[in-house]
Amino acid sequence: MNQRRYFATGHKGLEQVLAAELRAPEIGATEVRSGSSGTWFSGGRDAGYRACLWLRSGIRVLEEIARGPASSPEELYEWAMTLDWSAWLTVKQTFSIEARVWDSQITHSKYAALRIKDALCDSFRRRCGSRPDVDTERADLPLFLYIYRDEAILYRDLAGTTLHKRGYRDALHKSSLNEALAAGILLQAAYDGRVAFADPMCGAGTFAIEAALIAARRAPGLLRQRFPFESWPDFDRQLWKDCRGRAYGMARYEVPKAIMANDRHSGALALAAKDAAAAGVGEYIRFSEAEVGAFAPEEPLGLVCVNPPWGKRLSGPDVKTAWRDLGRFLRERCAGANVSVLTGNRDLVGELGLVPAEMRPLRTGKVECWVVRFRNIS
Ligand SMILES: C[S@@+](CC[C@H](N)C(=O)[O-])C[C@H]1O[C@@H](n2cnc3c(N)ncnc32)[C@H](O)[C@@H]1O
Known part of the structure; x- marks a missing residue:
């Protein structure tokens, strides 16, 4: 199975816990490396699915899908226009985009996100005359853009809603512990x-x-109704079923x-x-x-x-x-x-x-x- 690069985020101060969870046999990630804002890991598509199912201290699981130059908003847009967006969503699906910029010529993260959104929409319009809609709450494809200096990394977020929202608690508990x-x-x-x-x-x-x-x-991810990746064009239904089946078997x-x-x-x-x-x-x-x-x-x-x-x-x-x-x-x-x-x-x-x-x-x-x-x- 193709190796992918992932990035998991968690609470600052619990990086070692997150890394240990990723290395544990339930997830079985490789090349696990903690940084100040999260933990990188590698693995096949199954590693991403298992991370969504099993991570307890994790908040997001992001899969790197593209990397390119971003020394200016124009360059970011031009690069994003070269991407084959149809590999990640269809025109009938929805997307959202969040960005962070760090030590970059592009100083406004919202503007960086806007340039990616423009490129995605323009690229679809050129190809098929219409564009996917934005949904900030429940997008089929939640995107995350990270720009460090002159380089942009584009991720797709496997979980969408942060993983701490297990699904066992409703909005009444605003002050409860994460x-x-x-x-x-x-x-x-x-x-x-x-x-x-x-x-x-x-x-x-x-x-x-x-x-x-x-x-x-119990794998906390089994409590979730649905993950965004279940509607992605490259979703592997059988693999996901196997991952869930194994998690049920371990309970x-x-x-x-x-x-x-x-x-x-x-x-x-x-x-x-x-x-x-x-x-x-x-x-x-x-x-x-x-x-x-x-x-x-x-x-x-x-x-x-x-x-x-x-x-x-x-x-x-x-x-x-x-x-x-x-x-x-x-x-x-x-x-x-x-x-x-x-x-x-x-x-x-x-x-x-x-x-x-x-x-x-x-x-x-x-x-x-x-x-x-x-x-x-x-
Ligand atoms: C910050 S909250 C705990 C939040 C909790 N960890 C959660 O998951 O939501 C503190 C709790 O301590 C309880 N508490 C305060 N004084 C107490 C006492 N003397 N004996 C027992 N419980 C007490 C309060 O009723 C409150 O529910």
């Missing part, structure tokens, strides 16, 4: 389902749901160790339980409603991941008390466990009364946060 970030933090802590897990302040339950998907070896219908999710807020727990059911893992998570200080896990924990309340306006006495109560819970009920605490406010970490083993920076969108890790709590 699913890819939660999965990345679990994988960073080497979670594979073989130790008991708890999130004592679970909110919408993202850590617990992602933990259950990992423990039950477990039980989890080896307990997964517990606790919160004091019944509304949050109801939504978490609904999402867990939608993800097909509701029966693997034990939900409980209690103050963190009263939460008593039923068995010794191996891993705790938690995202306690924080925020610039949320560092008052209530938040400090919540952190102190969490610290007491960790010290008194989590002996021997590893703990990852996600926070955007490092000043609160001292309230836990524990000495961190490490504090790793992470970036989610424009928000800078930290994963504070404690090992083998005693």
Whole structure:
């Protein structure tokens, strides 16, 4: 099968996790190399399909389709006019284009995207008298243009909607934790389902749901209705069926160790339980409603991941008390466990009364946060 070059993006700070996922046998990518904005990898068409199915910490999977000169908007347009666009979409299909420019003569990414759009449309009009429409929400062919200095790289985005939108959650949960970030933090802590897990302040339950998907070896991409590449001219239906079939074959219908999710807020727990059911893992998570200080896990924990309340306006006495109560819970009920605490406010970490083993920076969108890790709590 023809080798292709791909580029996967994820959260800054979780590059090594993303690279390890790509190298793992479920995806089996080769030439995996992490950069500051994402991770390159190679493989056949199946590697791209499997990345969409299996990546947990990934956000996008882009396949490089063309590379050319871009020292000016005119040169970019001329180059794009030489491309055979019919290899990637038909005139009846829709497309979208997003661009990033870096250290380039072309300083406006929107203008760069516009020149590619013009070339695509002009090229179709010349050939068949009409052009494909743009659809910014659900394009058949989502394109991504990256310009670095004088060179343009054109990618097609296999997933379209970012991969963290697994499909188990609706728009109601605007403030819930990003699913890819939660999965990345679990994988960073080497979670594979073989130790008991708890999130004592679970909110919408993202850590617990992602933990259950990992423990039950569920490919998150199986939760999606459809990927854009399924309508591409070179889509290999049989190969995709085989990739999905293998993923279904690997699923477990039980989890080896307990997964517990606790919160004091019944509304949050109801939504978490609904999402867990939608993800097909509701029966693997034990939900409980209690103050963190009263939460008593039923068995010794191996891993705790938690995202306690924080925020610039949320560092008052209530938040400090919540952190102190969490610290007491960790010290008194989590002996021997590893703990990852996600926070955007490092000043609160001292309230836990524990000495961190490490504090790793992470970036989610424009928000800078930290994963504070404690090992083998005693
Ligand atoms: C930032 S949210 C967690 C978000 C969550 N990780 C998710 O996936 O959406 C913090 C959660 O801590 C809970 N919480 C705050 N203080 C608590 C306490 N003392 N005991 C238990 N839960 C608490 C809140 O109800 C809230 O759901």
